Amino acid sequence: MNEQQSTPESNLPEPKPQATYQSAPASSSPYISAPDGTAVLRRRQRLLTLLLLLVIAALVAQWWFSSRELHGLRAEVAQRLQTGDNSSNELKGVLKLVQESTKELQAKVSVLDSKQAESQSQQLALEQMYQDLNKNRDDWALSEIEEVLSTADQQLELAGNVQGALIALQNADKSLSRSDKPQFIAIRRALARDIDRLKALPSVDIAGIAVRLDSVIGQVDSMPLLIDEKPVESASQPRAAQPARTAKAAADKPAGAEASAWSTWLAGAQDTWQSMSTEMWAEIKQLVRIREVQTPEAILLSPSQAYFVRENLKLRLLNARLALLSRNEFAFRNDLSAAQDSIAKYFDTRAKQVQNTQSLLKQVQGSNLAIQMPTLAESINAVRNYKARQ
Numbered sequence: 001m002n003e004q005q006s007t008p009e010s011n012l013p014e015p016k017p018q019a020t021y022q023s024a025p026a027s028s029s030p031y032i033s034a035p036d037g038t039a040v041l042r043r044r045q046r047l048l049t050l051l052l053l054l055v056i057a058a059l060v061a062q063w064w065f066s067s068r069e070l071h072g073l074r075a076e077v078a079q080r081l082q083t084g085d086n087s088s089n090e091l092k093g094v095l096k097l098v099q100e101s102t103k104e105l106q107a108k109v110s111v112l113d114s115k116q117a118e119s120q121s122q123q124l125a126l127e128q129m130y131q132d133l134n135k136n137r138d139d140w141a142l143s144e145i146e147e148v149l150s151t152a153d154q155q156l157e158l159a160g161n162v163q164g165a166l167i168a169l170q171n172a173d174k175s176l177s178r179s180d181k182p183q184f185i186a187i188r189r190a191l192a193r194d195i196d197r198l199k200a201l202p203s204v205d206i207a208g209i210a211v212r213l214d215s216v217i218g219q220v221d222s223m224p225l226l227i228d229e230k231p232v233e234s235a236s237q238p239r240a241a242q243p244a245r246t247a248k249a250a251a252d253k254p255a256g257a258e259a260s261a262w263s264t265w266l267a268g269a270q271d272t273w274q275s276m277s278t279e280m281w282a283e284i285k286q287l288v289r290i291r292e293v294q295t296p297e298a299i300l301l302s303p304s305q306a307y308f309v310r311e312n313l314k315l316r317l318l319n320a321r322l323a324l325l326s327r328n329e330f331a332f333r334n335d336l337s338a339a340q341d342s343i344a345k346y347f348d349t350r351a352k353q354v355q356n357t358q359s360l361l362k363q364v365q366g367s368n369l370a371i372q373m374p375t376l377a378e379s380i381n382a383v384r385n386y387k388a389r390q
Contacts, residue, residue, distance in 0.1 A: 094315075122147070129143060148168050148172060153375055162201060176188055209367055225347055313339055340358065
């Protein structure tokens with residue numbers, strides 16, 4: 001383009017040196033001698049550069065907003081995963097408790113099976129002994145008494161069956177009383193001492209305590225939680241009291257004074273306003289209720305967590321029942337204490353049903369299970385010593 005413009009200028013006559021010397025400063029400025037097309041091109045380049053910068057800024061802003069949203073989503077997902085992990089950990093804890101309880105029950109069942117196997121082996125040995133014994137009536141009776149006393153001693157040690165042991169001792173004494181032999185006096189004395197020891201034991205109503213625990217377990221599902229609390233209905237003052245107040249005000253006036261219509265209307269208006277203001281104040285007081293809770297997590301329970309709270313309470317009470325039947329006083333009292341703490345923490349203790357349940361658990365916890373069961377070793381040894389001397 002510059003070449004095309006310089007071509008016509010080459011045909012012109014050469015300027016004088018003086019004119020060239022004077023025009024040199026004017027041609028030294030590129031902005032003045034530059035053609036119009038170059039200026040337009042530069043403006044377009046500047047506009048394109050500006051548009052490119054704007055696009056880059058928009059892309060950077062969009063990337064920044066996208067990164068912020070992605071960060072927020074990651075935080076929310078992490079929080080939900082943490083909540084799920086906490087719930088799964090609680091469920092694992094419950095399952096672990098159930099597994100431990102199952103293992104304990106299996107251990108107890110295995111002990112009972114071993115005792116039963118031992119009893120069966122003793123029964124087989126007794127049958128074999130019956131076949132080897134002579135037809136002597138006294139020897140047969142003593143062998144039978146020894147077996148009955150051994151079985152009663154095992155029941156007394158394992159299950160605390162005091163009544164069964166008493167019946168076995170009394171039947172053995174009655175069987176020996178049919179014989180007039182003086183050799184049985186030592187055995188009967190041992191039986192009498194064992195009977196006195198069993199009768200001196202304090203009685204424990206195991207069946208009654210178990211029935212009370214079953215009753216409490218049945219009431220767990222209907223007991224109100226703290227999150228189940230409903231607003232109390234307003235107890236406004238009955239309107240029947242207004243005529244009584246009016247009649248009382250009329251009786252206070254002198255008997256001879258006659259009330260005017262204005263005073264009567266004014267008294268009625270005052271009574272109406274007082275009753276309406278009392279009812280309105282009672283309703284306003286029910287709008288806002290302030291209650292102090294020692295355990296805020298009890299108010300924030302979800303429906304699934306409330307279900308697990310009730311099931312954990314049932315498991316505690318069932319464990320206490322098993323400890324009662326096995327006469328494990330330490331586990332019995334620990335499970336009852338844990339159940340009472342759970343009720344006080346998560347349930348509405350102002351409800352009458354919850355209060356009745358707490359009082360019932362206190363009565364059950366007051367039962368004494370720490371009873372040292374005696375053995376029937378004296379009577380069994382007396383029978384065996386007599387048989388050894390024969």
